[in-house]
Amino acid sequence: MFKILVINPGSTSTKLAIFEEERQIASETLRHKAEELEPFEKLIDQYEFRFEAIQSFLGKMGYSFADFDAVVGRGGLVRPISSGTYEVDELMVNELKEGKYGEHASNLGAVIAYEIARKYDIPAFIVDPVVVDEMEPIARITGHPLFERKSIFHALNQKAVARKAAEDLGKKYEDLNLIVVHMGGGISIGAHKRGKVVDVNNALDGDGPFTPERSGTLPLTQIIDMCFSGKYSYEEIRKRIKGKGGLVGYLGTNNAQEVQNAIRKGDKKALLVYKAMVYQIAKWIGKMAAVLKGEVDAIILTGGLAYDEEFVVAWLKDYVSFIAPVLVYPGGDEEKALALGALRVLKGFEKAKKYAKEVQDCD
Numbered sequence: 001m002f003k004i005l006v007i008n009p010g011s012t013s014t015k016l017a018i019f020e021e022e023r024q025i026a027s028e029t030l031r032h033k034a035e036e037l038e039p040f041e042k043l044i045d046q047y048e049f050r051f052e053a054i055q056s057f058l059g060k061m062g063y064s065f066a067d068f069d070a071v072v073g074r075g076g077l078v079r080p081i082s083s084g085t086y087e088v089d090e091l092m093v094n095e096l097k098e099g100k101y102g103e104h105a106s107n108l109g110a111v112i113a114y115e116i117a118r119k120y121d122i123p124a125f126i127v128d129p130v131v132v133d134e135m136e137p138i139a140r141i142t143g144h145p146l147f148e149r150k151s152i153f154h155a156l157n158q159k160a161v162a163r164k165a166a167e168d169l170g171k172k173y174e175d176l177n178l179i180v181v182h183m184g185g186g187i188s189i190g191a192h193k194r195g196k197v198v199d200v201n202n203a204l205d206g207d208g209p210f211t212p213e214r215s216g217t218l219p220l221t222q223i224i225d226m227c228f229s230g231k232y233s234y235e236e237i238r239k240r241i242k243g244k245g246g247l248v249g250y251l252g253t254n255n256a257q258e259v260q261n262a263i264r265k266g267d268k269k270a271l272l273v274y275k276a277m278v279y280q281i282a283k284w285i286g287k288m289a290a291v292l293k294g295e296v297d298a299i300i301l302t303g304g305l306a307y308d309e310e311f312v313v314a315w316l317k318d319y320v321s322f323i324a325p326v327l328v329y330p331g332g333d334e335e336k337a338l339a340l341g342a343l344r345v346l347k348g349f350e351k352a353k354k355y356a357k358e359v360q361d362c363d
Helices: 043-061 090-098 107-120 155-168 220-227 234-241 246-251 256-264 268-291 309-320 334-346 355-362
Strands: 003-009 013-020 023-031 070-074 085-087 124-127 177-183 187-193 196-200 298-303 326-330
Touching: 003 043, 003 107, 003 334, 013 043, 013 334, 023 043, 023 334, 043 107, 070 107, 070 334, 085 334, 085 355, 090 107, 090 355, 107 124, 124 334, 155 177, 155 187, 155 196, 155 298, 155 326, 155 334, 177 268, 187 268, 196 268, 246 256, 246 268, 256 268, 256 309, 268 309, 298 309, 309 326
Parallel strands: 003 070, 070 124, 177 298, 298 326
Antiparallel strands: 003 013, 013 023, 085 124, 177 187, 187 196
16 A cells, blocks of 8 residues: 655645545644744755654654655646656756746745655655646737746646546546636636646736736736836735735735625625626636637536635536536645645556656757
């Protein structure tokens, strides 16, 4: 029975999980106080601190790194790659340490996994990082040659729930056309065509519907006017688009439950804004249905907002059920998705991809 250690670093936490095959047998979220992280100038400088915290947790649980058949880390900001489970190699680690494609706490997942793997002679993997890119060439065209649409989305959860839905439908993921809607602090809507996400909004950088804290696609000339008004700094404008947009901008909160409670108490503005968010999500689902030429086997709703059956799920079903059946998988279990990605390789159902080779082939 394969035993897998999952490491999922966040900005102020490190989520850990221990799996025996598909079964999670232990988990812990290690919280890191701001004063603990303050001495580290760069993100990668946190490596030893986090490694020791992980080692301490395992010791308390009665485990050592040598007890595992594999370790899998949250995939960080590497260069755009196709979907799958990747062996963590030296090139990947060097690029993550350098922050070549951006700095994010998730970068530490692969780095820590790699060092454990080298020391204990076990494989280290990452699975479906946010930069998974399977977009078709036509989907990259923006309308001006200086700009290109990019694939940055909730790839790990989108792929995991797509596979789960396929299993529940009694079919293979690679045989289905699906529209997957991840709804959390960010919202990504992907067209999954026979196992590949051929089009998706850039959920990180202002593309798509507005979200609890992001503005989504905005009127371009109004943005230009704001940028040159002299009223806002570069950082202030970026913050208005990501962090202070969406529900936060309109209603002063990114907490969907607070908005739902306000609606129940008769708050008409909360109702209008919340329904407008769903309206925009529905329009993007329609866009992806067009990408798939109407051949859609199912629409899948996932992420934290998918728990809201009273408003979000009900409204979306009303808008888009004519396209295809709507399946709901609330939340997003990243640790399980990571473990299952590693397990598919360990059991021989998939072959681990080589990052250095894929990079070479793309170049």
